[in-house]
Amino acid sequence: GTSASPADASDPYTFRFLPNRGSVSPHELAEVLGYYEPYGIKLENKGFAGGGPETLFALAGGSIDLGSAATSAVLNSIAGGNDFLIAYPSNGIKKGVESVFYVLEDSPIKTIEDLKGKTISVNTLGAHLDYTIREAFHQKGLPPKSAKLVVVPGPQLEQTLRAKQVDVAGIGYWQTTFGGQLEANGGVRPIFTDTDVLGELAGGFVVFRRDFAEAHPKAARYFVEGAARAADWARENPEEARKVVGKLLDSRGEDGGLAKFWLGFGLQPGAPITDRDVGFWVEALSREGTLPAGKINVSGIIFRPASAKAGN
Amino acid sequence: MSVQDVNSTVVALNGEEETGGQKPLQSLLEGAGRFLSRYGLLIGFLLLWHVASIQRWVNPSVFPPLDDIAAAFWRGMTQGSLLADLGISLQRSGIAFVAAVAVAVPLGLFMGQIRAVERALDPILQLFRQTSALALYPVFILLLGLGELSKVFVIFWATIFPLLLSTIGGVKEVDPKLVEMARVYGASRLQVFRRVVLPGALPSIFVGLRLSATMALLMLIASEMIGANQGLGFQVMNAQFNFQIPLMFSAIFLLAALGLAANYTIVLLQRRLCRWSNAPV
Amino acid sequence: MSVQDVNSTVVALNGEEETGGQKPLQSLLEGAGRFLSRYGLLIGFLLLWHVASIQRWVNPSVFPPLDDIAAAFWRGMTQGSLLADLGISLQRSGIAFVAAVAVAVPLGLFMGQIRAVERALDPILQLFRQTSALALYPVFILLLGLGELSKVFVIFWATIFPLLLSTIGGVKEVDPKLVEMARVYGASRLQVFRRVVLPGALPSIFVGLRLSATMALLMLIASEMIGANQGLGFQVMNAQFNFQIPLMFSAIFLLAALGLAANYTIVLLQRRLCRWSNAPV
Amino acid sequence: MTAAALSANGSSPASTRGEVSIRDLSKSFRIAGRDFPVIRNLNVAIGAGESLVIVGASGSGKTTLLRILAGLETADAGDVRVSGRQVSGVGAERAMIFQEPRLLPWVNVLGNVAFGLELRQGARKVPRREAEAQARHYLSLVGLTDFADAFPRQLSGGMAQRVGIARALAVQPEILLLDEPFGALDAMTRITMQNELTRIWHEEQVTMVLVTHDLEEAVYLADRVLVLPKEKHRAPRLLDIDLPRPRDRSSPAFTRYREALLQEFGLH
């Protein structure tokens, strides 16, 4: 098959990266599972990022070797002049691994139509949850700004919902630790999820600098392949995966107990990059005017391990 | 023309008298010199930025050229929400600043004058002062909710302390001989405050006002990180989160411009109020 | 016993003399009174917190009872990383603070004295001052990387301005008559600085030092939000993220304690250096 | 205006108002770890409307004594009463001219003169207009009409001192405490001011305690002169000046008093 054998391991490399609090990435799992060992690939944790885009700044400055952010931020960063390559989707949504919009049990809100004029918390505007809500309204024939969105960081999601400071808490698929905690404490019910609205879609990407990928094609390839393998393994062995993720969180100084709420990466087998994963966002951002039409040549920004191999 | 030539010869000869024909150019040059001596560094900095970005000495996706920022600013003002953001942010900072002034100046005058009050209040105020508004989010949200109140309070919290400390410091630097004089002339505590302590502490209070006004604007970013969907601080973080760097810098520059305007206003006010002094402010 | 009784009668009679048997109790009471008048409010605040938490007047998951916090603190210190966090954070704040002092005080003395320098530097410094370190993360990360440098610089950036403004303000309040005197006695510019301007500006500089020391500690939270995996600021946000509220408050209180200690040290230093003044600091 | 104030003064209970009594007064200061006695066991009674002039070497405690009378300094021991009440702080019935001008730098000359008047509240409140008019009156008295709008930093030393004098006179106190009020004035201005002060003292029957280094001034102004010794083991001395007013500075009796004072100082 396409996977390399340890014999090809001629490009040992230590990838510096910034993990995001409360979430793990396939490549972290791959390292724990020992997939990188034969190739001399290591990961070096440089500390937590405050959010995905910060990893992109650090990547641009050369402080780390891989960034990881929501698709919209990745595309904007490339449009802004960064020569980044999309390596693989770090997570995605599908049934069971999805963002959920919760209300309190006794809330009068039952359907998407009831959201009109209500306050919904999201992690940030202009990104995944924001678009999910717009799309939901669009499908019901409502204007895109029918509800009031406010930004609430993860740790305050439950508190603000229960204190009725917001009507609806939107909890991203990448924030399942908060969602799990919320459900475990009871008294809430879901209204809808992002897969109801968007179908299956990648959520964010791991990216390299192009010059790095060109300088270390093999290391980059083994990195991506190992991550894809780890994602497949996690999908096939969810119980074991939760245990490993728990340990991983513990080792990062986080609460490993929260791993029991972990749902998986939500990726397709082999963690492929589909046209829709990128295309959906190119269209959405162009419509908004934030991304000038034609600024992004989708095929030119995707790292292809196969071609890297061909380059050898 | 020939008359002017004669005039300018006269000027060249005695080197002091200035006559009609020469004046505009000369005063223009002088004005330009003054302007450059004041704003030269700033202009140089902006030029350096622009050139560094265009020449790719720095990463232009993080340091966009100034025209990109200007374009994003224009779009943000005309089509986007920057104008509304400006309005709401001004309101938040303004209310917080006014509240901070209303509390800190009287409290500071009081604490600076009356040792017992200072002794009693100092420990708890110091404790509060040492506590980051950012760290106390959960507490603020719990107690004050997600609305305007908590945002204004976060700003207020950070804004009050520089002013309070400066005011107390200013009061302690007031010449005790003047306070004695006022007391001998029968001034009540309040009159000593108003007529001696307050004017004497004014220069320090103004330093505090400038620090606090800046703080009120800087804290917009922290305060609008939660429960917000508009405001300049929100725009900065949101644009950063979505990697819309030109928009981010538009909002940052707008915030900085507000800060400069506030600073300038306070300095003007100080010049007016402290006209008796011949020290340049 | 009977001797003591006689003594205490004497005390009761003349009401002034104090004798052996009575003294310890009385001075104990006085000491307690002084202590309460100073720390009463603080103790009251903590008590209120504790009772409110136990009685569930407030949500105890956000305001945990103080013994929970103490327990988390103890665990953090003995088994957890709080001690190491303390060390690294002290180092970051310390370096930034020292750097800020080393830059701001000479620069402030300079700018306060020499009008041309102030005119030239003021606009760009004002612009920088108005720009939040939080907003400039991307820039700092790009230019300074993810290591200690960017963390220290973020703190430095926010720390320098209160000190700079206070120093400039202090210089301008120095009695111009004393400066004149020194000049008449042949003092060089540097000597006027050292012997007149610096001591005269000291009270204001100390206000700036206190503001800046606090700022250096407050900014730990912001600076350790990125690329950090230890430090007290990191612990605050990390514990908040992981719902470890008692641990979060442990770190917050530890930060506040550092701030109080820094403040106290600076006040002591000021008392030493300004012994000539009879104004209580 | 002054006439009205005079009659107000005149209708007060005569017995203690304006009287000053100092009994067994002692005061010392601690300087660089050593105790310096400044006043030791002083006893003086000053009658209402009397003029007591204090002379003494530099550092002999003249200013300290005035400050104790003003209520700005507390005695270590002894009893000080003004208008029958024990002194326990400042009081509006006493006004003081300090050894330095102590003008408010942020108020112009007129405002500085009006300062004491403008402070008055309640029943004693003086309307702004009237305060200003009165201030102008006293400003002209000290010869500074032209400088009403100047700020203190624009004044010469003697001009600043005169503003301080005008400020004190303007409040028309029961007891006027003056610490070297004419020290920075030239001979001519000084004589004018001495005459003005004598006139006001007489018209308003104010009790006056004045410190000076000018012995001629002491003899010219005093009912009695208090000589404070520099060596604290020597007792303070009181000298009655038994001369009719207006006094003639060149009269032999005047000169005799002056020489007697000089002798107190060990001169001549």
Place this chain on the structure above:
Amino acid sequence: MTAAALSANGSSPASTRGEVSIRDLSKSFRIAGRDFPVIRNLNVAIGAGESLVIVGASGSGKTTLLRILAGLETADAGDVRVSGRQVSGVGAERAMIFQEPRLLPWVNVLGNVAFGLELRQGARKVPRREAEAQARHYLSLVGLTDFADAFPRQLSGGMAQRVGIARALAVQPEILLLDEPFGALDAMTRITMQNELTRIWHEEQVTMVLVTHDLEEAVYLADRVLVLPKEKHRAPRLLDIDLPRPRDRSSPAFTRYREALLQEFGLH
């Protein structure tokens, strides 16, 4: 110590050192929108080692003139030279005693007296020890040995003034500018200080410009007296004091000079 300084002075080029020349000097101030002329067309030449005393009414421009000589104020017009060089700022060869003491509040008395000496750098640098010894010498001269460790706020007005005098004398300048240096001193201390000043002036051959309101002091100290008029249309007048030294204050000639000065003021 003073002897060494004396010989150092003696070996300097005699022609211009210590000389002061004032030609066509004019100065006015703007106060509250009006121009006040203070000095108009003044011409004076002061010889090296001469003692010029300035008298004049309060506000007549005495301090302003001293400040121009010190280089603290710039003239509107005219030419001012000290030791042959045009004055364009302060210079270490001139020391000034200000009308107020201007002591550094954060330095003790000894430190204040040593201030000028400690400032010296380079070749003129005085070792710390020596500066302190010299300061102690001048402190004892003004009678304040006991107060070396006191801080300025602990001094009486006259004591502070004497510290200022000691500070100026300690630097042994070529030109000594004194603005009412003894104004706050009692008669006895004043006479002691006048004698000390005369001795130092004589020993160190310093040029002295002194402002006073005490006409006796003027006659006692001056080679010439400059009388500044208050009305600016009147010309300043110079009076030679042709008396041998040491001068006898009670001699008829002394009294005549004093009365001549009084007449200049319109008194007598």
